[in-house]
Amino acid sequence: MKLLTAIALAASVSSAYAQSPITNQTLVLNCLANIGEETSWPECRGMMFAPCQEHAVGTDTHGACLLKQKQDWENEMSNQQETLIGKLTLSGNSMLAELMGNWFSYREARCTEVAAERPGAETSAKLGCEVAEIAGITAEFQACLEGRSTTPYCTIREE
Numbered sequence: 001m002k003l004l005t006a007i008a009l010a011a012s013v014s015s016a017y018a019q020s021p022i023t024n025q026t027l028v029l030n031c032l033a034n035i036g037e038e039t040s041w042p043e044c045r046g047m048m049f050a051p052c053q054e055h056a057v058g059t060d061t062h063g064a065c066l067l068k069q070k071q072d073w074e075n076e077m078s079n080q081q082e083t084l085i086g087k088l089t090l091s092g093n094s095m096l097a098e099l100m101g102n103w104f105s106y107r108e109a110r111c112t113e114v115a116a117e118r119p120g121a122e123t124s125a126k127l128g129c130e131v132a133e134i135a136g137i138t139a140e141f142q143a144c145l146e147g148r149s150t151t152p153y154c155t156i157r158e159e
Helices: 001-013 026-031 041-046 060-085 090-116 122-145
Strands: none
Touching: 026 041, 026 060, 026 090, 041 060, 041 122, 060 090, 090 122
16 A cells, blocks of 8 residues: 555656656656655665666676666766755755765775675675665755755855
8 A cells, every 4th residue: 555655756756847748757756755645665775776676686687787777877866966965055965975975985895794784685685785875875966956954064055
C-alpha cells in the first residue's frame, strides 16, 4: 500500500518535476522527502535498488547494474549541487564545501565497512552503500533547494 502512496506522490510532484520525465531517481527522491509521513526507509531503499533487483546479488551483472546506478546518482548529485552552489550565500557555499569534503571521507569509510561485513558480495555491498549515501545527500540538496532543509549551510541568497 505504501508503494502506491509513493507512486501517487510521484504523480503529483511539483511543477519542477512536471517539466521533466518521472524517473526512478525522481521516485526515490520523492520517497526520501516523505519518510516518516507517507513513506519509510525500507520502501525508499526498495525503490532505489529496483533497477538491479532482477540480478542475483553479488554477481558481476548485479555489480555492473549497481555501478551504473552509482554513476547515475553521482550525475544527479552533481547537478543538484551545481544548482545549489548558484543559489547559496557565500557562507553557505563555504559550509557546503567543508561538508562535502568530510562527506566523501565518511562515505568511503562507511561503505568500506559495509563491504567488509558482506563476504562474497563485497563489491555489491560497497556499491549499494555508495548509491544509498549519494541518494541521501542528493535528497538533502533537493530539500535545501525546495526550502525544506534546516541544515546550517542551506542559506539561500536573496535575489
